[in-house]
Amino acid sequence: MTTLALIARNRLALWGGIVLILVILLALVTPWLPLYPPNATDPSIKNAWFGEEGHLLGTDHLGRDILSRLLWGTRVSLAIGFASAVIAAVLGAAIGIVAGYFGGRTDNILMRLIDLIMGFPYILLALAIVAALGPGLMNALIAVAAVNIPFFARNIRGVTVGIAHKEFVDAAKLAGMGHVRIILTEILPNVVPVIVVAASTTVGWMILETAGLSFLGLGSQPPDPDLGSMLGLAKDSLITDPHVSYPPGLMILIIVMSINLLGDGIRDALDPRLRSGALSRPAAATTVDRRGAAPAFRDEGILEMTDLSTEFRLKRRTYKAVGGVTLAVKPGECLGIIGESGSGKSVTALSVMGLVASPPGVITGGAVYVEGEDTVGMPYRQLRALRGDRVAYIFQDPLATLHPLFTVGDQLVEAIRVHHRVSDKEARAKALELLKQVRIPNAESRIDSYPHEMSGGMRQRVGIAMALANDPEVIIADEPTTALDVTVQAQILSLLSDLRRERGLAIVFITHDFGVVAQLCDRVAVMYAGRIVEEGSTSDILRSPAHPYTKRLIACVPELGEGKRALAAIPGLPPAVDRLPDGCHFADRCPKARDVCRQDDVALMGQGGRAVRCLFPEAEVPGAPEAVPGPPVEAEPITADRVEAAQ
Amino acid sequence: MGSYILKRLVSAVPVVLGLTIVVFLIMAMIPGDPATAILGAYATPENVARINRDLGLDQPLPVRYFIWLTSLLQGDFGRSYSLNRPVLDEVWERFQATLLLAGASFVICSILGVAAGVVSAARQYGTADKAITFAVLLGISIPSFFLGMMLILIFSVSLGWFPPSGMQGLAYLGGGGFRDVAHHLVLPATALALVALGVIARLSRSAMLEVLRQDYIRTARAKGVDERGVVWRHALKAAMVSIVPVLGLQAGFVLSGAVYIEKVFEWPGVGRMLVDAILQRDLLLVQGGVVLVATLYVLFNIIVDVIQAMLDPRIKT
Numbered sequence: 001m002t003t004l005a006l007i008a009r010n011r012l013a014l015w016g017g018i019v020l021i022l023v024i025l026l027a028l029v030t031p032w033l034p035l036y037p038p039n040a041t042d043p044s045i046k047n048a049w050f051g052e053e054g055h056l057l058g059t060d061h062l063g064r065d066i067l068s069r070l071l072w073g074t075r076v077s078l079a080i081g082f083a084s085a086v087i088a089a090v091l092g093a094a095i096g097i098v099a100g101y102f103g104g105r106t107d108n109i110l111m112r113l114i115d116l117i118m119g120f121p122y123i124l125l126a127l128a129i130v131a132a133l134g135p136g137l138m139n140a141l142i143a144v145a146a147v148n149i150p151f152f153a154r155n156i157r158g159v160t161v162g163i164a165h166k167e168f169v170d171a172a173k174l175a176g177m178g179h180v181r182i183i184l185t186e187i188l189p190n191v192v193p194v195i196v197v198a199a200s201t202t203v204g205w206m207i208l209e210t211a212g213l214s215f216l217g218l219g220s221q222p223p224d225p226d227l228g229s230m231l232g233l234a235k236d237s238l239i240t241d242p243h244v245s246y247p248p249g250l251m252i253l254i255i256v257m258s259i260n261l262l263g264d265g266i267r268d269a270l271d272p273r274l275r276s277g278a279l280s281r282p283a284a285a286t287t288v289d290r291r292g293a294a295p296a297f298r299d300e301g302i303l304e305m306t307d308l309s310t311e312f313r314l315k316r317r318t319y320k321a322v323g324g325v326t327l328a329v330k331p332g333e334c335l336g337i338i339g340e341s342g343s344g345k346s347v348t349a350l351s352v353m354g355l356v357a358s359p360p361g362v363i364t365g366g367a368v369y370v371e372g373e374d375t376v377g378m379p380y381r382q383l384r385a386l387r388g389d390r391v392a393y394i395f396q397d398p399l400a401t402l403h404p405l406f407t408v409g410d411q412l413v414e415a416i417r418v419h420h421r422v423s424d425k426e427a428r429a430k431a432l433e434l435l436k437q438v439r440i441p442n443a444e445s446r447i448d449s450y451p452h453e454m455s456g457g458m459r460q461r462v463g464i465a466m467a468l469a470n471d472p473e474v475i476i477a478d479e480p481t482t483a484l485d486v487t488v489q490a491q492i493l494s495l496l497s498d499l500r501r502e503r504g505l506a507i508v509f510i511t512h513d514f515g516v517v518a519q520l521c522d523r524v525a526v527m528y529a530g531r532i533v534e535e536g537s538t539s540d541i542l543r544s545p546a547h548p549y550t551k552r553l554i555a556c557v558p559e560l561g562e563g564k565r566a567l568a569a570i571p572g573l574p575p576a577v578d579r580l581p582d583g584c585h586f587a588d589r590c591p592k593a594r595d596v597c598r599q600d601d602v603a604l605m606g607q608g609g610r611a612v613r614c615l616f617p618e619a620e621v622p623g624a625p626e627a628v629p630g631p632p633v634e635a636e637p638i639t640a641d642r643v644e645a646a647q
Numbered sequence: 648m649g650s651y652i653l654k655r656l657v658s659a660v661p662v663v664l665g666l667t668i669v670v671f672l673i674m675a676m677i678p679g680d681p682a683t684a685i686l687g688a689y690a691t692p693e694n695v696a697r698i699n700r701d702l703g704l705d706q707p708l709p710v711r712y713f714i715w716l717t718s719l720l721q722g723d724f725g726r727s728y729s730l731n732r733p734v735l736d737e738v739w740e741r742f743q744a745t746l747l748l749a750g751a752s753f754v755i756c757s758i759l760g761v762a763a764g765v766v767s768a769a770r771q772y773g774t775a776d777k778a779i780t781f782a783v784l785l786g787i788s789i790p791s792f793f794l795g796m797m798l799i800l801i802f803s804v805s806l807g808w809f810p811p812s813g814m815q816g817l818a819y820l821g822g823g824g825f826r827d828v829a830h831h832l833v834l835p836a837t838a839l840a841l842v843a844l845g846v847i848a849r850l851s852r853s854a855m856l857e858v859l860r861q862d863y864i865r866t867a868r869a870k871g872v873d874e875r876g877v878v879w880r881h882a883l884k885a886a887m888v889s890i891v892p893v894l895g896l897q898a899g900f901v902l903s904g905a906v907y908i909e910k911v912f913e914w915p916g917v918g919r920m921l922v923d924a925i926l927q928r929d930l931l932l933v934q935g936g937v938v939l940v941a942t943l944y945v946l947f948n949i950i951v952d953v954i955q956a957m958l959d960p961r962i963k964t
């Protein structure tokens with residue numbers, strides 16, 4: 001039902017369906033329409049023009065009424081097209097189900113055969129079949145059905161293989177059901193939608209093909225009309241009587257086009273990716289829809305965010321991924337942003353240079369000042385000039401973030417040349433130097449490697465080299481070590497630490513790991529559900545975390561060698577950012593939460609770079625409410641929902 | 648790369664063998680006495696006996712197949728009864744004309760189809776995308792032979808720019824020079840290209856949309872690559888990996904569509920030869936033509952695979 005509604009919502013598909021139904025109705029009632037007999041010749045009115053002598057669409061070279069032949073021919077073409085689709089679908093589905101269900105050698109032999117048939121340009125096969133059986137409408141039908149069987153067999157086999165190992169099929173086998181019954185009652189009902197989609201996208205094609213064979217004189221034989229043979233005859237007198245060719249040609253076009261529109265509608269309606277809008281193309285920069293004026297520049301750092309808000313707008317829901325973040329980082333400083341998955345830390349980082357995929361991302365408020373210039377709503381050309389030049393990114397998982405088909409050298413050269421007019425040779429020399437700076441051994445030979453030929457650690461070094469290519473002021477590192485193993489992680493961290501000291505880089509380091517923060521960052525901001533809940537110097541926060549969330553997050557970090565303290569996972573899950581609770585977002589997971597916590601928004605309170613968003617903080621923070629230390633965080637037994645929460 | 652090509656060539660051998668079996672079996676389906684069926688009105692006792700001897704029709708099926716296969720391997724595809732010349736010569740000569748037509752339109756539809764798909768994806772839901780999507784729909788819905796006829800009416804009859812037919816064949820086979828051939832080629836190659844162009848544009852569009860969502864595209868943007876570079880260099884290169892196999896498949900469609908277009912424009916190609924041979928019941932010519940063209944198509948697909956391997960360094964060669 002929902003599928004039908006979706007098809008109907010697609011206007012073009014709806015029109016396709018309506019037109020198709022009209023044509024089919026017309027074909028069905030043709031025998032009762034007051035028409036000339038389709039094969040009645042009248043030598044006195046050959047090739048009459050439209051409307052002449054009472055013939056609405058004129059006559060052909062034998063004086064036969066074209067309207068009558070058109071409608072009778074439409075009947076034949078529709079019947080033959082649908083018949084061959086049904087035959088191909090049934091036989092193809094049968095082969096596909098048998099191959100997919102039984103697997104093993106059966107599958108192997110059948111699929112080899114199918115591949116073999118698909119190895120032909122299909123017309124050769126159709127011609128060979130017609131040659132063997134002789135020209136004729138039924139033989140053309142057989143030929144078109146036969147060449148389309150492989151398409152169905154392949155599709156259906158793929159789906160069946162997926163179903164054949166599902167639990168309900170195993171259950172049916174254990175219940176002692178025979179293969180035939182399992183196929184008919186368990187497999188077939190699940191495969192039918194696929195068959196319908198495959199048929200709806202190919203039936204138009206089959207009508208074209210049968211018409212084509214008739215056009216060649218291999219299908220319907222004179223004097224019986226079908227649309228293809230009418231066109232074939234019209235071709236012979238094309239230059240003297242072109243009008244004879246319009247009706248059958250346009251009729252085929254109308255039929256096939258309406259079928260294709262409807263078929264596309266069905267396919268789209270059944271494609272879950274299209275419903276979720278996941279197939280939209282991300283724009284060059286994140287859409288900005290800022291209500292109100294941009295917050296003023298406070299001059300607190302080389303990169304300064306004020307009240308930054310970013311949302312994801314899907315059809316019915318709005319996810320507030322970043323809900324008013326204010327942060328600043330000075331040259332030479334490393335700021336850590338820490339939080340669980342989904343806390344909005346990556347979206348914050350990507351918003352800086354408008355890299356949040358849009359749609360669905362929208363920056364809805366605040367400002368991001370890079371060297372005093374607001375990048376939110378900045379013209380694309382200006383923003384592009386800043387990207388990679390003043391502000392560079394290092395991403396997680398370099399296998400996915402480096403282009404797989406360019407050598408690392410080419411990717412580095414490109415990073416340089418999009419910002420600097422230098423020769424290829426100079427850029428390459430610079431690239432080599434960069435690779436050496438990030439301590440890649442054998443840089444001379446590695447420069448021509450593809451990303452897949454390198455180890456994870458090497459790839460991330462390339463990622464760092466690329467970020468350094470234009471001597472940026474700010475580097476935003478989005479979980480750059482998460483995909484790496486621990487020893488490589490340590491190397492990458494010390495590399496970043498050295499580079500920061502040598503070059504006076506400002507680094508924004510995003511992570512979910514307090515261990516990493518402790519090693520690298522001067523200051524830390526803790527994010528929860530799209531907001532900063534605590535910030536301060538790394539040592540302050542590690543020594544005396546003020547927010548209950550921070551305290552519990554730190555308790556999640558394993559200690560090496562000690563083993564005195566059991567790990568304490570945080571019970572519960574972060575709130576969904578499309579249904580944020582009133583008041584403190586952490587209240588539902590907080591052991592100390594009181595009613596007042598759930599009433600009004602809690603502000604980030606504090607002074608001198610140390611602040612907490614809590615009414616009852618764990619530790620004393622100047623400018624914040626008085627500390628109300630809660631009970632020490634105790635280890636809880638590992639339960640299934642906690643494991644889930646941790647993941 | 649050399650060893651990869653060799654490997655692909657070797658793996659094509661069973662495919663080509665299987666293909667000959669399929670063709671052989673189809674031809675063995677001919678109901679009734681094949682010799683009479685082949686000869687039709689010319690079925691005098693002497694002729695029937697000669698055919699039976701020529702084709703070894705008195706032997707059991709597998710034996711007949713091996714006799715036929717052996718003669719194929721020796722380059723003997725038999726003689727065309729309707730043309731009274733060796734099948735191989737006729738097919739080869741006609742195939743070159745088809746290759747010219749199909750090749751030209753393959754180049755057109757590949758380049759324009761991919762370009763249309765890229766533009767369509769880059770301007771998703773924009774005017775250009777909508778226009779291209781509509782044109783594509785029209786392209787895949789219109790019968791190529793009807794399109795060809797309309798092109799003749801517009802560009803030959805009304806405007807007089809291009810000839811509607813009269814292609815004589817290639818120069819060294821007694822046809823006109825380059826200008827003449829090119830002049831004759833424009834309309835049929837366009838008609839043939841437009842249909843496949845639609846399919847290619849569609850697939851290119853969806854391949855591009857898929858790639859444009861990848862992380863490495865975001866990396867390119869983060870580096871400061873401008874949108875043109877992101878789309879035409881980064882995204883297109885990656886999308887080509889999934890577009891090229893589709894191009895290989897489309898070559899089969901172009902070759903198939905050539906059969907209709909050759910009739911519309913009276914092009915002296917292998918498609919028209921096959922249709923005439925079927926109508927004349929010249930089955931040896933059909934059989935030989937199908938085997939030869941299908942084999943060449945298999946070889947073409949090997950070339951596609953090799954291009955694919957050169958495009959994507961991750962494919963182990």
